[in-house]
Amino acid sequence: MSATDPVQADRETQIKTANQLKLIVMLYDGAIRHLNLALEDLAAGHERYDRANGHIVAAQDIISELMASLDFERGGEIARGLFSIYLYVNGRLLDGNVRKDRAPLEEVKRLLAELRDAWDGISARKGLAEQAVP
Numbered sequence: 001m002s003a004t005d006p007v008q009a010d011r012e013t014q015i016k017t018a019n020q021l022k023l024i025v026m027l028y029d030g031a032i033r034h035l036n037l038a039l040e041d042l043a044a045g046h047e048r049y050d051r052a053n054g055h056i057v058a059a060q061d062i063i064s065e066l067m068a069s070l071d072f073e074r075g076g077e078i079a080r081g082l083f084s085i086y087l088y089v090n091g092r093l094l095d096g097n098v099r100k101d102r103a104p105l106e107e108v109k110r111l112l113a114e115l116r117d118a119w120d121g122i123s124a125r126k127g128l129a130e131q132a133v134p
Contacts, residue, residue, distance in 0.1 A: 021123035024066070028116035031062040035109045042102050049100055056097040056105070063090050085111070 034055040041052035067086045070079040089108050096104035 019123070019126075021119060021126060024069075025116060025120045025123060027062050027066055028112055028119065031059045032109055032112050032116065034059040034062070035105050035112070039102055039105055039109075042100060042105070046100075052100070053097055056093055059108075060090055060093050063093070085115070 038052045038055035038059070041048040041055065063086050067083060070083055072079045072083075075082075089111060092104040092108050095101070096108070
């Protein structure tokens with residue numbers, strides 16, 4: 001995509017102006033979007049397996065980014081728990097990709113949607129709290 005693409009420009013602006021919690025939500029959104037595309041490609045059959053692979057790998061890359069962003073010192077038990085979830089998710093994505101099986105991808109999509117909604121709720125509460133401060 002070119003630098004003058006309005007959709008790409010809008011996405012870059014959102015990323016540059018988002019707070020850390022919104023960025024986490026955006027990462028989850030990206031992973032879920034890639035899983036939806038991978039599921040469509042798998043449903044289309046073996047002629048689109050290469051595209052499905054690309055989307056699954058992109059989702060794994062996003063999960064790896066989420067793993068790398070964890071702060072174990074400040075996050076403690078929550079960070080360790082999320083790390084374990086992310087390890088599990090990456091394993092399920094690998095399994096689904098190797099076997100070209102939709103079930104692990106659907107499972108991961110549901111799990112990521114729950115985590116995304118939780119982070120979005122935290123972000124919204126933080127936003128309200130910041131607005132309440134004079």
